[in-house]
Amino acid sequence: MVLSACWPRSRRSARCTGPGYETFAPIEVVNWTNEEGSRFTPAMIASGVFGGAFTRDWAAARADRAGVTFGDALDQIGYRGTERCGEHPLSAFFEVHIEQGPYLEAENKDIGVVTGVQAIRWYEATFVGQDSHAGTTPMHRRRDALRGAARLVEDINRIALAHPGSVGTVGLLEVKPGSPNVIPGEVFLTIDVRDPSSDTLDRIEADVMRAAEAIGAALGLEVAVKTIINQPAVHFDAQCIASVRAAAAAAGLSTKDLMSGAGHDAAYVARVAPTTMIFVPCKDGISHNEAEYSSKEQCAAGAQVLLQAVLDYDRKLAEKLG
Amino acid sequence: MVLSACWPRSRRSARCTGPGYETFAPIEVVNWTNEEGSRFTPAMIASGVFGGAFTRDWAAARADRAGVTFGDALDQIGYRGTERCGEHPLSAFFEVHIEQGPYLEAENKDIGVVTGVQAIRWYEATFVGQDSHAGTTPMHRRRDALRGAARLVEDINRIALAHPGSVGTVGLLEVKPGSPNVIPGEVFLTIDVRDPSSDTLDRIEADVMRAAEAIGAALGLEVAVKTIINQPAVHFDAQCIASVRAAAAAAGLSTKDLMSGAGHDAAYVARVAPTTMIFVPCKDGISHNEAEYSSKEQCAAGAQVLLQAVLDYDRKLAEKLG
Numbered sequence: 309m310v311l312s313a314c315w316p317r318s319r320r321s322a323r324c325t326g327p328g329y330e331t332f333a334p335i336e337v338v339n340w341t342n343e344e345g346s347r348f349t350p351a352m353i354a355s356g357v358f359g360g361a362f363t364r365d366w367a368a369a370r371a372d373r374a375g376v377t378f379g380d381a382l383d384q385i386g387y388r389g390t391e392r393c394g395e396h397p398l399s400a401f402f403e404v405h406i407e408q409g410p411y412l413e414a415e416n417k418d419i420g421v422v423t424g425v426q427a428i429r430w431y432e433a434t435f436v437g438q439d440s441h442a443g444t445t446p447m448h449r450r451r452d453a454l455r456g457a458a459r460l461v462e463d464i465n466r467i468a469l470a471h472p473g474s475v476g477t478v479g480l481l482e483v484k485p486g487s488p489n490v491i492p493g494e495v496f497l498t499i500d501v502r503d504p505s506s507d508t509l510d511r512i513e514a515d516v517m518r519a520a521e522a523i524g525a526a527l528g529l530e531v532a533v534k535t536i537i538n539q540p541a542v543h544f545d546a547q548c549i550a551s552v553r554a555a556a557a558a559a560g561l562s563t564k565d566l567m568s569g570a571g572h573d574a575a576y577v578a579r580v581a582p583t584t585m586i587f588v589p590c591k592d593g594i595s596h597n598e599a600e601y602s603s604k605e606q607c608a609a610g611a612q613v614l615l616q617a618v619l620d621y622d623r624k625l626a627e628k629l630g
Numbered sequence: 631m632v633l634s635a636c637w638p639r640s641r642r643s644a645r646c647t648g649p650g651y652e653t654f655a656p657i658e659v660v661n662w663t664n665e666e667g668s669r670f671t672p673a674m675i676a677s678g679v680f681g682g683a684f685t686r687d688w689a690a691a692r693a694d695r696a697g698v699t700f701g702d703a704l705d706q707i708g709y710r711g712t713e714r715c716g717e718h719p720l721s722a723f724f725e726v727h728i729e730q731g732p733y734l735e736a737e738n739k740d741i742g743v744v745t746g747v748q749a750i751r752w753y754e755a756t757f758v759g760q761d762s763h764a765g766t767t768p769m770h771r772r773r774d775a776l777r778g779a780a781r782l783v784e785d786i787n788r789i790a791l792a793h794p795g796s797v798g799t800v801g802l803l804e805v806k807p808g809s810p811n812v813i814p815g816e817v818f819l820t821i822d823v824r825d826p827s828s829d830t831l832d833r834i835e836a837d838v839m840r841a842a843e844a845i846g847a848a849l850g851l852e853v854a855v856k857t858i859i860n861q862p863a864v865h866f867d868a869q870c871i872a873s874v875r876a877a878a879a880a881a882g883l884s885t886k887d888l889m890s891g892a893g894h895d896a897a898y899v900a901r902v903a904p905t906t907m908i909f910v911p912c913k914d915g916i917s918h919n920e921a922e923y924s925s926k927e928q929c930a931a932g933a934q935v936l937l938q939a940v941l942d943y944d945r946k947l948a949e950k951l952g
């Protein structure tokens with residue numbers, strides 16, 4: 309869920325009023341299209357256009373697996389719109405989300421005060437050896453690409469552990485030719501590393517590259533590692549964060565400061581507007597899984613902090629501009 | 631290529647005669663259907679029926695990926711035949727093949743005297759952990775199935791090296807869900823281990839099972855290892871082997887005794903007839919690959935030994951039965 313306090317002099321919006329309360333700036337609720345990226349890649353394509361990471365034309369041309377473009381799909385449901393991106397400025401942006409991690413639950417905290425989003429890098433690595441017969445090729449004559457990949461999987465884990473707070477994952481790994489009686493001649497894999505600090509990620513990257521080269525040399529394999537995503541750390545707006553803290557304090561809710569491990573629309577919007585996020589705990593830190601769960605009470609606490617943070621920010625805006 | 635000396639009183643065959651030479655037993659050339667198993671699995675299905683490893687009905691019912699059965703495909707080309715399997719006995723069977731390994735080339739030997747086929751076992755192993763978000767799941771909270779698989783890949787290598795003469799291979803490995811930003815919750819892999827001695831394979835199997843369990847316990851993963859193929863070592867017939875040695879000696883060719891690392895039709899035929907094989911060297915031990923190569927001279931030496939071994943065996947047969 310997302311609430312944005314719109315720019316107070318926006319042409320199309322009206323201030324929010326309720327019984328006994330009128331905001332200084334209009335308030336809007338935003339549902340960014342294609343946040344998950346399940347049908348059209350990349351994920352968060354709409355907030356990416358809004359934040360200037362992608363052009364509108366490039367986004368509209370993304371196609372699903374059936375060849376339907378993102379633009380055509382929006383036309384079909386009447387949601388492409390005509391407004392030029394950026395015509396509708398925001399004075400601030402607040403996003404509430406489940407933590408997708410275990411820290412709030414483990415420390416029994418009600419609210420995560422999200423100070424930013426970790427830096428993320430993705431790499432594609434390929435090991436090339438020689439596919440050959442599993443029964444007739446002696447152990448000392450092998451150039452087994454899977455052994456290289458296996459060592460790198462363990463090294464990624466070791467490297468991430470050596471930098472507390474960072475994470476490293478091999479999530480995709482493909483073996484060629486992929487037959488029980490053939491020694492693998494080629495293995496392709498992806499590496500996802502994240503850390504709150506881009507500087508730490510630089511050191512992790514150097515360690516990963518050194519490890520891959522050492523493995524290639526030790527096992528007689530060709531190895532190539534290519535960067536495919538490099539997103540620097542995002543640091544959210546200090547005033548927005550202060551409004552979240554004030555809102556939680558007013559509601560008597562406990563808080564913990566966190567950097568988000570996952571990407572979010574807020575990370576793109578932060579490029580063009582003061583932004584922050586509010587996390588609520590989730591069971592066992594599990595997300596993107598049927599077991600994902602936050603209680604009604606946890607969600608209600610998040611909604612309460614979201615509302616009060618927006619109102620707090622709106623009052624400060626009124627003091628500054630009113 | 632295969633030459634079989636047929637049973638001398640076979641109804642349908644005639645003794646071979648040439649300029650100045652008449653064999654005691656008829657000689658036949660056999661091309662076993664579906665040796666590679668590329669279209670219909672398993673491989674060596676025809677020699678498997680002949681050797682009694684499979685029934686004829688079971689073999690005929692095997693289907694290719696389009697659903698066409700092996701029996702129907704044989705009917706379509708008029709090759710199903712009507713003779714009952716076993717009606718056509720062999721007094722001996724000789725098969726010539728490239729080594730598919732590096733030993734003859736490395737030792738500069740002309741002919742491999744094949745004393746048998748290594749024992750082969752295949753296993754399917756599955757590691758199950760918990761798929762979760764690569765960005766938000768701390769390293770110490772992970773149950774990464776790919777880490778288990780990676781350790782087992784290295785352990786299989788270590789175990790095979792600890793038993794000189796044995797080989798161990800992970801050729802197929804599949805990661806689920808297989809997304810760069812998801813920690814793998816499940817990994818499936820195959821293990822192929824071979825050794826000249828079934829007893830040694832028993833010890834290797836025990837080591838593999840112990841390693842898999844230790845990995846599961848260390849990483850908090852469920853692990854299951856299931857045997858899917860268990861072929862004991864095949865020991866070829868001493869008289870057939872003696873005929874190969876005699877043939878090579880008569881032709882002035884150098885020899886080396888070998889156990890075959892790969893499976894061959896001869897391993898099935900050996901169940902019902904005196905059998906052996908003759909290997910010729912191949913370049914760099916490479917096979918099942920476009921780079922597979924044996925020179926004309928190497929192939930000619932193999933053919934010469936095949937012919938002379940069959941004639942040698944035929945003369946001994948004549949002495950015994952004639």
